[in-house]
Amino acid sequence: MGTVLFQNVSKTFPGVRSVRALDDVSLQIGEGDFVALLGPSGCGKSTLLNLLAGFDRLSDGALLFDGRPVTRPGPDRGVVFQEAALFPWLDVWNNVIFGPKVQGVPKSEYEPRARELLRLVGLDAFAEALPVQLSGGMRQRVGIARALVMNPRALLMDEPFGALDAQTRLSMQQLLLDVWETLGTTVLFVTHDIDEAILLSDRICVMSARPGRIVRTIPITLPRPRSIASLTSPAFVAYKADILAEMNVVHH
């Protein structure tokens, strides 16, 4: 459950000057894997994630989620963006339970799960707070809880920590590692931050710009559970040197 298969996927945005955003991308993600897409701005990372989210259609190739073609968004794939678009008039609790509530999921199912998730993201004391009363990091934690409350088989994260200051970003990375260790959900994570990709992932797909392609896939075998202390280990630094060299090649 939560398996992903991109088979020779291409995406061209039509128009007077059409953009070939993805060119012949193949990618397989196993159940519970954490895969990062890493690459420069405009290389098609978001396009790839949006296809899997069902927000957009591919031009060519095949895309399967749990063996079935992706045609539309669904509660089996939770999405987290750079900014958590929370309802400003609803408190944290009501933001988190909004999805299952409007979908008619029985209270007895979503309430315990929402409570558990708020605890996991460290916001159980803030259930009654309004979004305006929260920091950026806390809002993103609400966004993560909201994406997970439907019990998705995959979590799709597009630069989720991109707007946060460095210190908050580190604590969010630690939080995500802990949440993922607990839940084991498949994750596709878009970032242009090399450290973040190495720290979090089982595998990094390095992408090149225009047309977007996966130029290299790098398995990250750092031991788990990981913590931000891993950021300074010799193995970590070796991965970083390797990827920096790769991305330099990609740029020129």
Ligand SMILES: Nc1ncnc2c1ncn2[C@@H]1O[C@H](COP(=O)(O)OP(=O)(O)OP(=O)(O)O)[C@@H](O)[C@H]1O
């Ligand atoms: N709806 C669209 N219509 C036309 N072109 C688009 C559309 N969406 C994306 N593109 C183009 O496709 C290419 C890939 O964009 P995409 O957003 O996937 O890149 P990205 O790697 O996620 O970049 P960033 O890191 O800046 O978010 C870019 O050249 C972009 O301008």
